[in-house]
């Protein structure tokens with residue numbers, strides 16, 4: 264087994280493989296799902312979700328730990344339940360995500376609450392329903408949390424998210440660990456802020472939190488940040504604080520193309536964590552999202568038209584930027600593959616792959632090599648499980664697309680496509696109309 268076999272769903276351990284010329288999701292033909300639910304849709308693999316969770320869980324073996332799935336990457340209830348059953352905790356960033364986690368049966372003491380702008384209502388909700396810890400990101404937030412905890416007569420367990428001023432070397436929109444980013448408190452002010460936390464009523468300091476960005480393809484920035492955290496643990500302990508838990512965030516990247524160098528594996532990430540922080544005797548939490556969900560999902564779409572441009576061919580498909588916004592928003596690359604495997608010696612073609620939305624930004628790929636396709640053919644976007652469905656919208660009044668979960672030879676719709684009636688039902692008329 265090579266490194267890429269382990270995390271990239273494209274090789275030996277793949278759960279989205281061609282069999283007899285047809286793309287399968289585990290043991291279900293993708294075309295069969297398309298016939299049942301219509302296109303476009305998302306499909307997720309149970310086996311991949313649980314395997315990726317387990318890779319992290321095993322990587323931290325030997326240290327007390329909890330892997331909290333960053334459910335912002337994929338928050339369908341059935342997915343949460345699948346991961347919770349495997350032993351995952353959840354990293355939530357809003358009242359809505361907290362509600363989803365609890366509704367999926369996750370115990371409060373396995374939920375960590377992250378985010379720069381938690382409201383008093385969200386704090387109340389988590390303190391009432393149970394919470395493992397709040398990752399606090401500013402002094403005013405800390406004061407608010409203390410006040411809410413006093414009001415409820417409870418104690419709020421906290422870590423403080425420090426900003427280590429490390430360059431994550433990832434896309435600017437998803438880097439969070441530089442001092443210019445809005446996240447965390449500058450590590451240089453950490454001692455003062457911990458002192459303030461210790462003096463506020465109804466807060467209990469349990470540890471330190473750090474998260475430097477997403478889609479990191481190198482361990483070096485993580486290691487630089489974690490070394491700073493290790494120093495900070497010693498300093499804060501000298502100051503008399505009890506630091507028993509380290510939340511190290513998420514961010515380990517995935518290979519979006521087969522030609523890319525393979526990012527570090529969870530096992531190597533785990534070894535680095537042991538090396539940099541293992542001697543401190545802390546419980547370790549991590550918050551991976553993309554590496555668990557990314558390659559566990561496809562977005563499947565159908566060709567509507569093949570259109571001849573002046574110097575190019577457009578493949579107009581029924582999926583659009585509102586369904587998968589990553590290419591438009593981050594210039595992200597997704598491998599796009601035909602659902603019917605190209606025959607050996609097939610006629611190759613080059614396409615600009617675009618959706619029906621009325622913006623030039625609704626372009627998934629330019630000059631992409633594919634076999635010749637025709638109207639009605641199905642294509643699948645790989646690595647679409649993370650930040651796909653959760654970032655979709657009904658722009659152009661295109662109803663949210665369905666989500667399907669596969670488990671072996673079974674599949675189930677886990678979010679149905681709304682009808683047009685359902686789509687507009689949340690609009691209400693003022694009485695003067």
Ligand code: LLP
Nearest residue numbers: 333377474477478513514550551552553650
């Ligand atoms: N923990 C915190 C505090 C985070 O802010 C994030 C992601 C994670 C964990 C999970 O990171 P992951 O393991 O998934 O890299 N929409 C963007 C990604 C935004 C990431 C935001 N924070 C994309 O489509 O690439």
